[in-house]
């Protein structure tokens with residue numbers, strides 16, 4: 001019979017130190033090249049009850065331990081996707097992947113944790129948080145939350161404190177686009193930046209000028225351009241560059257770290273490069289679609305094909321992709337997300353007469369690790385250690401959960417992948433694990449295959465088969481004041497000292 005808490009496939013969903021007799025509590029990964037962001041070495045990795053116990057050569061174990069031979073393969077921290085939207089209500093519909101199907105897809109592609117965005121309900125942060133904690137009950141892997149801020153008043157400001165100090169959130173996203181729904185003004189953004197700074201939370205921005213996007217959309221409709229190509233034409237790179245520059249300058253004025261999500265254009269990337277060069281704490285996140293695709297798909301005559309590439313900011317002309325790859329490989333941009341936000345072809349068809357009604361978003365949670373490996377490492381643009389940094393470690397560091405996550409070290413969570421650099425992958429809707437009926441990477445092939453995924457110390461992906469259990473995923477709390485805040489107060493003191501202004505006495509103190 002099956003012990004309580006175990007699935008039919010015969011692995012433990014209990015975790016902890018329960019001794020059910022199933023060997024999957026203890027795993028030895030033998031002979032692989034263990035890769036961390038700081039170092040790589042040939043070693044064995046021994047795991048017990050969800051935690052990495054030992055990383056060294058020639059570990060000997062008893063017969064009840066599952067042994068995986070990783071000779072000639074890379075043993076790396078599971079991917080962490082900093083940017084997903086599972087079961088999100090958006091543009092009149094709901095993303096098709098929920099916390100179970102999206103995470104199953106993630107695990108099959110070597111991602112073992114993701115950070116999703118809580119959307120407040122009518123501006124109410126607590127209600128939004130509760131709703132997302134409910135949606136996430138079916139989780140099959142570890143997850144964390146950012147929170148979007150969509151309006152501003154004293155209550156929102158107070159609730160941000162609760163989110164950080166009680167609910168384990170340490171980042172807030174401000175939308176400078178989506179006029180009439182999620183967009184916020186500069187005044188609100190400034191308030192938000194100040195609040196984030198005081199709480200030690202990372203401020204994130206969706207950087208596009210929402211007013212100008214609305215104007216650009218009007219322009220396209222007046223010209224009779226109603227197809228998916230109108231999406232790209234209505235919101236050109238200059239609008240992304242403008243908003244990125246504005247957000248960077250406001251964050252500079254407040255002196256707080258800024259995280260720019262989904263950097264899609266040279267225009268935005270160069271603003272980030274310039275600010276970083278001047279010493280500002282700016283983090284840039286490219287997403288897989290921006291690194292790999294170009295906008296030619298949006299001109300495809302078949303609406304179903306073209307519409308699946310509609311996301312914001314738009315996928316850009318060929319050339320932006322290569323510039324973003326170069327920026328990633330040289331450290332101008334720091335970590336790769338997906339913005340996994342899937343709508344099926346029926347949902348995309350809401351905009352068949354008007355591109356403004358096409359729900360924005362593309363898939364990628366399952367494909368990210370393979371596509372980044374193939375494009376960056378296999379092409380010779382990036383080292384294996386840097387691959388680990390941009391797909392896992394840097395995310396764990398920025399959101400202050402390192403080295404519990406993002407490392408293969410004694411005491412770290414046993415979220416591990418084994419990648420065979422000599423095997424190949426192929427992306428196909430027919431075999432992907434997302435619930436959606438299309439794939440923006442359809443047909444893409446390359447070298448490097450995630451052959452094994454271990455999540456919380458259990459093998460969940462092996463021999464092309466998934467063994468996942470809804471409810472086994474854990475909410476990972478992310479504490480405030482991550483490393484990007486180190487020294488902020490010294491910079492503030494230096495600013496005050498630099499004012500060189502006399503301290504004026506009031507009548508009372510004169």
Ligand code: URP
Nearest residue numbers: 206311312339341360361
């Ligand atoms: O098109 C996109 N990116 N959809 C998801 C929402 C967002 O802006 O991240």
Ligand code: ZN
Nearest residue numbers: 012014020022
């Ligand atoms: Zn068990």
Ligand code: ZN
Nearest residue numbers: 206261262312
């Ligand atoms: Zn966005």
Ligand code: ZN
Nearest residue numbers: 083085339341
């Ligand atoms: Zn997004």
